[in-house]
Amino acid sequence: MDAPLMRMLVTRPEPDAQSTLARLAALGIEAVAAPVMVRQTLDTSLPPADGFTAMVLTSTNALRALDERDMLARYRHLPVFAVGDRTAMEARAAGFDRVSSAAGAFADLVNAMTIARVPGPIFYPAGRHQSADLAGALAPLGVMVATAKVYEMVAVEALPADIVAQLGGGIDAVLCYSRRTAQIFAALAGDVPVDRRRHLGMLCIAEAVAEPLLEARFSRIALADRPDEDAMMALALAFAREQTGP
CATH class of the missing domain: 3.40.50.10090 (Rossmann fold)
Structure with missing residues (x-):
């Protein structure tokens, strides 16, 4: 060897x-x-899935947090927009059937959603520390984003x-x-x-x-x-x- x-x-x-x-x-x-960093799942209030047109995932940690709270089933009927291929793969493995990958970074995700003309409102389970503002990026398109901070990465x-x-x-x-x-x-x-x-x-x-x-x-x-x-x-x-x- x-x-x-x-x-x-x-x-x-x-x-x-x-x-x-x-x-x-x-x-x-x-x-x-x-x-x-170590992930900690947060006990944040989560919205009912009724009324959302899609869910956005920028990290597999959001899926893990929802899974730990036994909340994945609530949102499985929603189409998923994932930032990258790994996150998309994890979403499919978690039982989501309609998953698309932006195959890139945050800007690619926003661009993909713009092209898809997602009407909103959108559910966005996210981390407490966010490197980008999805709601702000989609606001010019008139798309409402409901952000729920479901995990925290603790240093x-x-x-x-x-x-x-x-x-x-x-x-x-x-x-x-x-x-x-x-x-x-x-x-x-x-x-x-x-x-x-x-x-x-x-x-x-x-x-x-x-x-x-x-x-x-x-x-x-x-x-x-x-x-x-x-x-x-x-x-x-x-x-x-x-x-x-x-």
């Missing part, structure tokens, strides 16, 4: 972190997970000591999947020396994710071609091969 190409750190929450570790291992890349207080030590030497790259993840990681990795930050590869799913890392003086940034897991795996493999050779 070939030796691992290098060692990477996965910062995304569970259970997604384990899926990413498995995919990296299949590429011959050794990796370790240190999620910087961990510290990285494990062994991970901090490896960031000083041993971990070659860090995978970041959201802007908030990058912000939290940058804060938790404050003791990593500046010269080390210049050499540590930061693999980001989008340009917006890289911005807080650059502000924290992590300067070796690489961006995925698309905001999805397949593109992140391609980025990780390309980065590893660049460092170690084919």
Whole structure:
């Protein structure tokens, strides 16, 4: 068996972190997970499904939160607009029959809904911390959005000591999947020396994710071609091969 190409750190929450570790291992890349956020389901009041024309999903965490509250059945009859293919796949697995994927980022989702001329009102189960405003984006179209904050991603207080030590030497790259993840990681990795930050590869799913890392003086940034897991795996493999050779 070939030796691992290098060692990477996965910062995304569970259970997604384990899926990413498995995919990296299949590429011959050794990796370790240190999620910087933990999901908590919120006991928010949820609206009845009557009257909604569709449901929007920008994260699989919304599905998980609804499932934990045993509320998925209430909304399964609604067509679903998902931000990406992974979220769409999870929605289908959860029993939703009419699911479409914008196959991209938030702007792609808004564009897809604009083209579809969804009349509204729309149900949007979301996280407490939102990186974009769906209601504001659809307001010019006259589409009403009912947002219910069904989960919260809570930042961990510290990285494990062994991970901090490896960031000083041993971990070659860090995978970041959201802007908030990058912000939290940058804060938790404050003791990593500046010269080390210049050499540590930061693999980001989008340009917006890289911005807080650059502000924290992590300067070796690489961006995925698309905001999805397949593109992140391609980025990780390309980065590893660049460092170690084919």
